[in-house]
Amino acid sequence: MPGSMNIDVADQRSDEDLFMACADDEPGAFRQLVDRHLRMVRRLALNVLGDVHEAEDVAQEVFVSVWKARIDWRPDARFATWLHRIAINKAIDRRRSFRGALRISPEPQDVITRLADADPRAAAPEDAQGRLERMESAKGLRRALERLPASQAQALTLFYFEELDVSRIADVMDCSEQAVRSLLKRGRQALKSTLQKQKKICSHGHRPVQSQPQRPGSRS
Amino acid sequence: MDIARFKANLNALGADLERWPPDEAEAAVALLAASTPAQDLFARATADDLLLFGDAGPDVDGLTDATLQRIDSET
Numbered sequence: 001m002p003g004s005m006n007i008d009v010a011d012q013r014s015d016e017d018l019f020m021a022c023a024d025d026e027p028g029a030f031r032q033l034v035d036r037h038l039r040m041v042r043r044l045a046l047n048v049l050g051d052v053h054e055a056e057d058v059a060q061e062v063f064v065s066v067w068k069a070r071i072d073w074r075p076d077a078r079f080a081t082w083l084h085r086i087a088i089n090k091a092i093d094r095r096r097s098f099r100g101a102l103r104i105s106p107e108p109q110d111v112i113t114r115l116a117d118a119d120p121r122a123a124a125p126e127d128a129q130g131r132l133e134r135m136e137s138a139k140g141l142r143r144a145l146e147r148l149p150a151s152q153a154q155a156l157t158l159f160y161f162e163e164l165d166v167s168r169i170a171d172v173m174d175c176s177e178q179a180v181r182s183l184l185k186r187g188r189q190a191l192k193s194t195l196q197k198q199k200k201i202c203s204h205g206h207r208p209v210q211s212q213p214q215r216p217g218s219r220s
Numbered sequence: 221m222d223i224a225r226f227k228a229n230l231n232a233l234g235a236d237l238e239r240w241p242p243d244e245a246e247a248a249v250a251l252l253a254a255s256t257p258a259q260d261l262f263a264r265a266t267a268d269d270l271l272l273f274g275d276a277g278p279d280v281d282g283l284t285d286a287t288l289q290r291i292d293s294e295t
Contacts, residue, residue, distance in 0.1 A: 043269070047262070085260075160234070160272075166233070192268055192272060
């Protein structure tokens with residue numbers, strides 16, 4: 001049973017060592033791997049599928065496949081690289097079958113009902129620690145944005161938080177679409193550099209937490 | 221779509237294909253299905269998105285348990 005033991009302290013072993021321990025049926029080893037990678041796998045699937053419920057189902061499928069492969073797996077490549085490729089391929093398969101089904105039957109009642117009822121934020125209550133981490137991360141993001149050149153910060157804000165497309169941002173900022181893309185690229189690079197430095201400072205002396213912060217203006 | 225254009229889009233627009241122009245998103249999916257270098261770039265950009273903007277999804281604790289239960293029932 002892959003998750004039969006809950007381990008409170010994060011395991012320090014590499015992914016590869018943990019996965020090889022799974023082949024020996026070490027209790028709790030696979031749960032550690034799921035804890036480490038589930039958000040990333042779900043996000044990969046979400047980026048391909050655009051639907052959080054489908055993405056979560058694909059994420060489960062991915063880990064079922066990974067569990068089944070544990071005996072024959074050899075550490076020829078990084079575990080994470082292998083895992084991510086499985087996730088992307090499964091998400092593409094689901095996207096194709098999902099969109100094919102929608103083309104055949106444009107208004108399947110169960111899909112309409114599920115989409116109408118969908119409220120991903122309500123799926124699980126967030127604990128106080130999670131809220132605190134998200135608030136701290138949002139503050140860090142705001143500080144990092146404030147340090148960017150104004151045009152980069154504006155382009156990033158309009159694209160990622162106001163969710164305008166590039167052509168609309170070009171209109172708003174009175175520049176070309178290519179200029180907007182350039183601002184977004186440079187802004188992302190600068191933001192990444194700043195946030196990585198912040199995380200290094202925050203994690204000095206203790207392990208970084210696994211939880212991810214809330215994205216303002218997120219997709220629902 | 222070639223890998224250079226794919227990478228340029230990732231660098232500017234991020235890895236959420238819903239935010240790409242629809243025709244480019246479809247071309248990106250075709251490239252992803254055929255190219256492991258494209259998959260690795262996509263994974264890296266997805267990790268960047270998580271670092272920069274966090275995770276919009278619900279908490280994963282319930283999903284972790286559901287995943288492990290599904291493994292128990294299917295294996």
